Amino acid sequence: MDVHHRRNQILSILAIGLGFVLLYLAQKYLTSYQVRILNNCGLFITLAVSYNLINGVTGQFSLEPNAFVAIGAYTSALLTLSPAEKAMSFIIEPIIWPLSVIQTPFIISLLAAGIVTAIFGFLMGFAVFRVRGDYLAIVTLGFGEVVRVVANNTQTITNGPLGLKALAPYTNVWWTWGLALITVFYVSRLVRTSYGMAMKAVKYDEAAAEAVGINAFRHKMLAFTSSAFFEGIGGGLLAHLITTISPTLFTFFLTFNLLIMIVVGGLGSTTGAIIAAILVTWGGEFLRFVEEPINIFFIHIPAVPGMRMVIFSLLLVLMMIFARHGIMGTREFSWNWVVDRMNGLKFLLRNRG
């Protein structure tokens, strides 16, 4: 146990308190567009950190988060819509029985989203963890596609390609950042337990981990199911943030965004995932200017839609070639590091004076 444990705990609590004060001020004084970006940041922290648990920490490269987010979003949306609204939006075929009469409060729908997605992840894990490496990547990608195709075709449950509209905009900064806090807390505690150590062992050498008595499959399942749980809740928040969902929202594109985040942050680092989630979300908004027409003195550059994604995909390739370890590598933020630096700074200043 760290000698500075108690001090670090107090510092963490203070930092979180400060963060929430800032959030309070932000949602009071910022424009709705800026608050929207803030919401996206919080949401993507949740998604990136939980995705990183399976891809980075446990080293099982998988490409399914779009499936998890989709399941969570649909579960939660179907539970918060009132029976009357559901009857109105399902115009081609009516919705099936139990869903047509159920309506629950937002928080219950989120919990349900997490649980349903976790169950799906648990069952899917039995299938996909029979393979490893690139095969795992492609088979999980396949599951993602299948979920999307099913959502497109099960007219009586998901309303098919029409999607679900007019969801209540329940999601606000307290939900998105609150969930982000819970996810970060859970994941960073989990990786410090014996389970987390075992997950890292599986990442570095599965055979050696098995040889010292670690059940690799069980730890992969734990990481995968936890990841599914938080991504499902994240999906529920996403649905009630953008208030309209349809299968086209949950393509591989979503997974690609999360992949960029965890790669930029450093595969395996929760801190890195948080930093990169904010950087990429904010950067995506910041880079909007490249898609607008630009006038530099005499030169006129017309608007080029799609330019941002060119930049992001180029970034991903260049990161892999030149900076494979991302911002944080596998390191994590620690108060000890901060305090050491502060003391160093104090020492420097005193000697100079």
Added chain:
Amino acid sequence: MDLAQFSQQLINGISLGSLYGIIAIGYTMVYGILRLINFAHGDVMMMGCFFAYYGILMFSLPWQFSFIIAIALTAILGIIIDRGAYRPVRKAPRISALITAIGVSFLLENAGIVVFGGRQKAFFRPEMFDSIITFHGIRFLNLAIYVPIITLTLLGIILLIIYRTKVGRAMRCISHDMETTRLMGVDVNRVIAITFAMGSAAAAAGGILWALKYPQINPLMGIIPGLKAFVAAVLGGIGNVGGAMIGGLILGLAEIMLVAIRPDLSGYRDAIAFGILIIILLFRPTGLFGEKLPE
């Protein structure tokens, strides 16, 4: 379903399947040598279509020349991708190479949207492929006959190169043991570049045939055929070129027949490939004709 209908669907299935097969060859060749899923392969196919499209539209080349130049340009594109993106990560962990491939795939798609525009474009179909054959109540485009003939010819050429030339022998050696092959004095990077060129050329040929069959092209058109061709490659046993073609045919027939027998399930057509993939990887990860076990 009577016999005429069945034969009709059979022809459709074979022509679709041989397209999956020819695209799958590129996947299987690259995987056989580098153990890399070249995610960008479907997008390389898309680029081939656009090269052919602009060759006809902007340089008013006769279609035969345009197609051949497009295939050559796509082969060069394959070499550039290998040199620029995959070679720098060859010594890195395999997951890095896979992430790079995903990045290249998105780069091609979005560069395509920026350069070519995101809208659908009508692909030119030469008269030679545009007549309808009627035979005992079966009606089909004569393209459906050309497609399997062309793809099987290309398969034959590729097999000849792999099994009857020096470069082909080097490819087979590298797939067994890259380091030893290097020690034997083979320029491994050159052979890998040739592999990418061949795979990309095959993808371009497949892509052009695809565009003749479904004459609408857009920068995202490569995603679904690419993924399905990958499934075909796994089905045939990844690393096995002939197997890729057979895998493609099975997949094409399965898709067409399911929709023919159960039209109400036609919405699930795109899910069949992944269903097959999941089942194969669970029960026979080496595919039908593969020997090597996946990692």
